[in-house]
Amino acid sequence: MRLSWLSSNPVFRPLCPQAWQQKLCRGLAIAVLCLGLLLGQSSPAHASLNDDSFDGNIFALYAGNGSLVPPRVTLADSLKRQRPAILFFYLDDSRDSKQYASVVSQLQAFYGRAADFLPLSIDTLPLEGSPDLKDPAHYYKGFVPQTVIIDQSGKVVFDQSGVLALESVDDVLRKVFDLLPRSESVELKRRPLNEINIEITSEPQ
Numbered sequence: 001m002r003l004s005w006l007s008s009n010p011v012f013r014p015l016c017p018q019a020w021q022q023k024l025c026r027g028l029a030i031a032v033l034c035l036g037l038l039l040g041q042s043s044p045a046h047a048s049l050n051d052d053s054f055d056g057n058i059f060a061l062y063a064g065n066g067s068l069v070p071p072r073v074t075l076a077d078s079l080k081r082q083r084p085a086i087l088f089f090y091l092d093d094s095r096d097s098k099q100y101a102s103v104v105s106q107l108q109a110f111y112g113r114a115a116d117f118l119p120l121s122i123d124t125l126p127l128e129g130s131p132d133l134k135d136p137a138h139y140y141k142g143f144v145p146q147t148v149i150i151d152q153s154g155k156v157v158f159d160q161s162g163v164l165a166l167e168s169v170d171d172v173l174r175k176v177f178d179l180l181p182r183s184e185s186v187e188l189k190r191r192p193l194n195e196i197n198i199e200i201t202s203e204p205q
Helices: 004-008 017-041 058-062 075-080 095-111 166-176
Strands: 085-090 116-121 146-150 156-161
Touching: 058 095, 075 085, 075 116, 075 146, 085 095, 095 116, 095 166, 146 166, 156 166
Parallel strands: 085 116
Antiparallel strands: 085 146, 146 156
């Protein structure tokens, strides 16, 4: 049987490498075009500070400090070590929590070595609360954001909801750590121990 007619038939003629490349390029171009049309029809996701949408970790997105979550210690550990604990109850899809995230980060920059910071998403808390003083759920009052400060002795010295000014929380922490008030010193400096021995590194303003 003679097969010479196959080589002369354009349908069965083997494609040269250049022809294969052209077909491949055309196929890829069509695929990219289709993908672009599909993506263009969907609405892009944008992180927004002023809405209640979920954008991700609010401390990483809006405070530039993703290290705050999860907390490095538990409340029980903090109380056991007799270190002040600052609890922040929040939600990632809460506008107020987003706006407050930068305040929490600034406070941690000042007090992070002396106090334990515990940002706690209320999604992780039990619905029924807790009678245990070592359980953060015991202190949650049903609003976000909520800030609770527990001093070295385990006493609640501050409990307030809403987006707070940095200064209002700082004033409480200055008392907890026995620091000079802001009116006397912008920087964090210890009070004088007595008339002779002091722990001030520069002159107050």
